Amino acid sequence: MNNFDFHNPTRILFGKGRIDDLDGQVPADAKVLILFGGGSAERTGVLANVRKALGDREVVEFSGIEPNPRYETAIKAVDVIAENGVTFILAVGGGSVIDAAKFIAAAAKYDGDAWDIFTSFGGVIKDALPFGTVLTLPATGSEMNTGSVITHLGKAAKLPFRSPHCAPVFSILDPELTYTLPDRQIANGVADAFVHVIEQYLTYPVGAPVQDGFSETLLRTLIDLGPKALETPKDYDIRASLMWTATLALNGLISAGVPQDWASHMIGHEITAFNDTDHARTLAVVLPSLMQDQREAKREKLLQYAANVWDIREGDDDARIDAAIKATVDFFHAMGIDTKLSDYNVGADDIDTIINALTDHGMTELGEHGKITPTVARRILEAAL
Numbered sequence: 001m002n003n004f005d006f007h008n009p010t011r012i013l014f015g016k017g018r019i020d021d022l023d024g025q026v027p028a029d030a031k032v033l034i035l036f037g038g039g040s041a042e043r044t045g046v047l048a049n050v051r052k053a054l055g056d057r058e059v060v061e062f063s064g065i066e067p068n069p070r071y072e073t074a075i076k077a078v079d080v081i082a083e084n085g086v087t088f089i090l091a092v093g094g095g096s097v098i099d100a101a102k103f104i105a106a107a108a109k110y111d112g113d114a115w116d117i118f119t120s121f122g123g124v125i126k127d128a129l130p131f132g133t134v135l136t137l138p139a140t141g142s143e144m145n146t147g148s149v150i151t152h153l154g155k156a157a158k159l160p161f162r163s164p165h166c167a168p169v170f171s172i173l174d175p176e177l178t179y180t181l182p183d184r185q186i187a188n189g190v191a192d193a194f195v196h197v198i199e200q201y202l203t204y205p206v207g208a209p210v211q212d213g214f215s216e217t218l219l220r221t222l223i224d225l226g227p228k229a230l231e232t233p234k235d236y237d238i239r240a241s242l243m244w245t246a247t248l249a250l251n252g253l254i255s256a257g258v259p260q261d262w263a264s265h266m267i268g269h270e271i272t273a274f275n276d277t278d279h280a281r282t283l284a285v286v287l288p289s290l291m292q293d294q295r296e297a298k299r300e301k302l303l304q305y306a307a308n309v310w311d312i313r314e315g316d317d318d319a320r321i322d323a324a325i326k327a328t329v330d331f332f333h334a335m336g337i338d339t340k341l342s343d344y345n346v347g348a349d350d351i352d353t354i355i356n357a358l359t360d361h362g363m364t365e366l367g368e369h370g371k372i373t374p375t376v377a378r379r380i381l382e383a384a385l
C-alpha cells in the first residue's frame with residue numbers, strides 16, 4: 001500500500017428532516033449567502049425550509065448557478081459577498097452549486113485574478129470563506145470533498161481545482177430531498193458515482209484489500225440499487241443507500257494509499273466543454289472505451305473487477321475481461337444512458353477540437369501510469385464513436 005494522509009473535516013448530518021439542524025451548524029452571527037441553481041430548490045420547497053431554519057440571521061440570496069457551473073456567473077457572487085459583508089456561504093443544490101460555492105469561497109479571499117485558481121489547480125488558495133451544503137442530488141461527492149470543476153465559457157474550458165481550504169464545514173444529506181429528481185438526474189448520479197469508484201479502483205494492485213473491498217461494495221450497491229431507484233422512485237432505503245454511496249465514492253476514503261486514474265474524467269470534461277453533454281454521460285462514453293484500450297495496463301484489476309463486482313468466473317482471462325466491459329456498458333444502458341459519442345452529437349470531425357483542448361489544458365500524461373497521452377486519448381475517443 002502507498003503512503004497517504006487522510007483528513008476529512010466535513011460533518012455529515014444524514015437523514016430525514018435534517019435541514020432543521022441548520023441552526024446549530026451556521027454561526028449565530030453569520031451573514032449568510034444562500035447559493036442555488038436554476039429554480040429546483042425553490043420549486044421543491046427546500047429553500048423555504050432552509051430560510052426558516054436560518055431564523056433571524058441576515059441572508060442574501062444568489063440564484064442561477066448553472067449545471068456545469070459557469071465562471072462568468074459564479075464570479076458575480078464574489079462581488080455580492082464583498083458588497084454585503086457575507087461571512088458564510090450555504091450551497092443548496094447538486095454538485096454544480098456546491099462546486100460554485102467552493103470557487104466563490106476561495107475567490108472571495110483571493111486578491112489576485114480569480115482565474116489563477118484554475119491555472120494553479122487550486123495551489124494559490126491560502127484561505128476561503130467557510131461554507132456548508134444542503135445536498136439535493138447525490139452524484140459528485142462534492143459535499144464531502146475539496147474538489148470543484150468550473151466551466152469558463154469565454155475560454156471554452158472546463159477545469160478542476162482542489163484545495164484543503166475548500167472542504168464544506170458540514171453537509172446535510174436528506175434522502176427525501178432527492179425524491180423530486182427527474183430520471184435523467186438519478187441516472188447521472190448513479191453513473192457518476194460508479195465512475196468515481198472505478199477511477200480509484202481500476203488501476204493496478206498495491207496490496208490494499210480494504211480499499212478494494214470498500215470499492216467493490218460501493219460498485220455492487222450502485223449496480224443493484226441504481227435501476228431500482230428508477231423503478232421505485234420514492235423508496236427511502238434505496239435513496240438513502242444511493243446518497244451515502246455517492247458521498248463515500250469520492251470523499252478520500254477509497255483513494256487513500258492506492259493509485260488513481262481520472263483519465264475518463266479529464267477527457268469527459270472536454271466533451272462537456274465542447275457541447276455541454278451531461279458530465280455523467282461523457283463518462284459512460286469514455287470509460288468502456290478506455291477499459292478496452294487499457295486492458296493490458298489494467299489487466300489484473302480488470303480480472304478482479306470481473307470476479308468480485310460482476311461475479312464473472314467462467315472463461316479465459318480475455319473472455320472474462322470482455323464480459324466485464326460488456327456488463328459495464330449494459331449497466332449504463334439499464335440506467336438509460338447511451339455510451340457512444342454519436343449519441344451525443346459528437347462526430348469524427350470533432351475529435352480534433354476535443355484533443356486540442358485536452359492538450360492546451362496540460363492533460364497530456366493522464367492515467368495511473370501517466371501514459372494516456374493525447375494520442376492515446378484520441379484512440380479512445382475514435383473507438384467510442
Ligand code: NZQ
Pocket residue numbers: 036037038039040041044065066067068069093094095096097099136137138139140141142145147148149177178179180181182185188189192250265279
Ligand atoms: O439548477 P437547478 O434548478 O437546481 O436544477 C438542477 C440541475 O438542473 C437539478 N436538480 C438538482 N437537485 C434537484 C434537481 N431537480 C429536481 N430535484 C432535485 N432535488 O439537477 C440538474 C443537475 O444538477 P447538477 O448540480 O449540475 O448535477 P450534479 O450533482 O451531477 O453535478 C454535476 C457537476 O459536478 C461536477 C461535474 O463536472 C458537473 O459540473 N463534478 C464535481 C466533482 C467534485 N466536486 O468532486 C466531481 C465530479 O466528477 C464532477 O466532475
Ligand code: ZN
Pocket residue numbers: 140192193196265279
Ligand atoms: Zn464525476
